[in-house]
Amino acid sequence: MIDFPPLLLQPVLENSLRHAFATNHTNPMLNVSIFKENATLYVEVSDNGNTSWDTEKAKEGHGLSLTKKRLAVYNDKLEAMPIKMQIKYQPGTGTITTFSFKNWFA
Numbered sequence: 765m766i767d768f769p770p771l772l773l774q775p776v777l778e779n780s781l782r783h784a785f786a787t788n789h790t791n792p793m794l795n796v797s798i799f800k801e802n803a804t805l806y807v808e809v810s811d812n813g814n815t816s817w818d819t820e821k822a823k824e825g826h827g828l829s830l831t832k833k834r835l836a837v838y839n840d841k842l843e844a845m846p847i848k849m850q851i852k853y854q855p856g857t858g859t860i861t862t863f864s865f866k867n868w869f870a
Contacts, residue, residue, distance in 0.1 A: 766805065766868075768807075769834070769838055769847070771830075771831075771834065772807075772831060772834065772835070772847075772849075772863060773796070773807065773809065773863075774827075775825075775827030775828055775830065775831050776809045776827075776828075776831070776861045777794070777796075777809060778827060779825065779827060779828070780794050780809065780811040780813065780859065781794070783813070783815055784811040784812075784813020784814075784815055784858060784859060785811070785813050785815075789813070789814060791812070792811070792812065792813070793811065793812045794809070794810075794811050795808075795809070795810045795811075796808070796809050797810070800868075800869060802869075803866070803867050803868065803869040803870040804864055804865060804866050804867070804868060804869075805864070805865040805868040805869065806862060806863070806864055806865075807862070807863040807865075808860060808861070808862045808863075809860070809861045809862075810858060810859065810860040810861075811858045811859050812857065812858040813858045813859055814858070828851075831849065832849070835847050835848075835849060844867055844870075845865065845866060845867045845868060845870075846866050846867075847863060847864070847865050847866075848863070848864045848866075849861065849862070849863050850862045850864075
């Protein structure tokens with residue numbers, strides 16, 4: 765069993781379902797991968813959505829804003845175990861959101 769902060773994945777999964785898949789998307793796929801490297805836990809959410817967006821310029825929604833605030837609170841309280849979130853959109857592939865939990869297994 766692995767302890768995992770609540771309410772981090774829900775907004776990311778919801779964004780994939782609501783925004784990534786156009787009504788005419790013929791084969792929507794959503795994947796959640798969990799793996800570790802050394803003492804770091806990684807959780808990766810990927811979709812094959814064809815909605816193009818620039819992660820640097822896109823308006824941040826309420827869910828991601830709350831997630832970033834939640835991460836800031838965790839990082840303030842667990843300085844030795846920082847959590848990071850990275851979102852990348854790749855045209856033709858979709859969006860990949862990666863959470864890294866450094867020293868989660870230390």
